[in-house]
Amino acid sequence: MMKFIDGLMQYHFLQNALITAVVIGIVSGAVGCFIILRSMSLMGDAISHAVLPGVALSFILGINFFVGAIVFGLLASFIITFIKENSVVKGDTAIGITFSSFLALGIILIGLANSSTDLFHILFGNILAVQDSDKWITIGVSTLVFALIILFFKELLLTSFDPVLAKSMGMDVSFYHYLLMGILTLVSVTAMQSVGTILIVAMLITPAATAYLFASSLKNMICLASGLGAFTSVLGLFLGYTFNIAAGSSIVLTSTIIFFISFFLSSKQIIPQKHFRKKTL
Known part of the structure; x- marks a missing residue:
């Protein structure tokens, strides 16, 4: 613990990493709530x-990777929704087709980019390498997302729980779907630096x-997920800094462990309820 605290007091890169993480x-916790409900x-x-x-294309063109990532993320969400709404193909199939094709294109572009080290960090994350500019971009994007x-909380709430009712009330359900996809893309791009794609x-x-x-x-x-x-x-x-292991992976595994502990403690999970019913019958 003292090693981590001393590092925070001495090293600017660790301060950037903590704030960004x-x-x-x-913001990931907040947006994830809508993703789960839908x-x-x-x-x-x-x-x-x-x-x-x-x-990868941003590296090739020499522009900020946020620009290329956001464009392709929005393009992917549009293609998936367009295929799902204009054919008999189901959503998971549209996602599979789009996901695999974009991933294949990314691999090809990585080979052309000749910047394997930076792209490796994009794939697997490197929160300890966050610069001041990246930190402020992350804060700005997260502020915009919140x-x-x-601003659209009531609309997102209703379209998430009952899109049919929302449509009958005159709401443009498609608009809020694409709005959420845009928000999801922004969050995905900002999270690349901490845990990677x-x-x-x-x-x-x-x-x-x-x-x-x-x-x-x-x-x-939303409050609990964000916390x-x-x-x-x-x-x-x-854990990543103290034991010299990948910080992004440590964050994910820590979150997973907390989920499983919560799963067995929560009154909503049904395993004890099923067991109780069998004993009482």
Whole structure:
């Protein structure tokens, strides 16, 4: 513990890593709640991988990787939704087709980019290498995401729980779907620096799933998921720095362990209930 605290006092890179990890943990937890309620976990996985060719292309063109990643993430979400809504092909099939094709394109572009070290960090994360500019971009994007969630909270709530009712009330359900996809893309891009594209979906889903086991309302779920995201980010970074292991992977595994502990403690999980019914029959 003292090694980590001393490092925070002495090293600017560790301070950047802590702030960035906490911010990403908070915003990922909040957005993950909507993803879970809409049963769109696979969509989060697809978009997190679909940004890879955008990142590679950004390196080739010499522009900020945020630009390419966001463009390709939004393009992937549009293609998936378009295929699902305009054919008999189901959503998971559309996700599989788009995900695999974008991933293949990303691998090809990685070979052309000739920047394997930087792209390795994008794939697997390197939170300890976050620069001041990256930290401020992450804070800015996260602030924008929370502003959008607060501004459209009621609409996102209704379209998540009952899209048919929302449509009957005159709401543009498609608009809020694409809005959420845009938010998801922004979060996926910002989370690349901490856990990489491979593990982004865990940051989005696991804290929100843990919160879902205990929360009784969406507001409570978002608050709990954001808190868990921040806590696991700090704990995972502490373990990664102290024991010299991958910080991104430590964050994800810490979050997973907390989920399984919560799973067996939560009154919502059904295993003890089934066991109790068998004993009483």
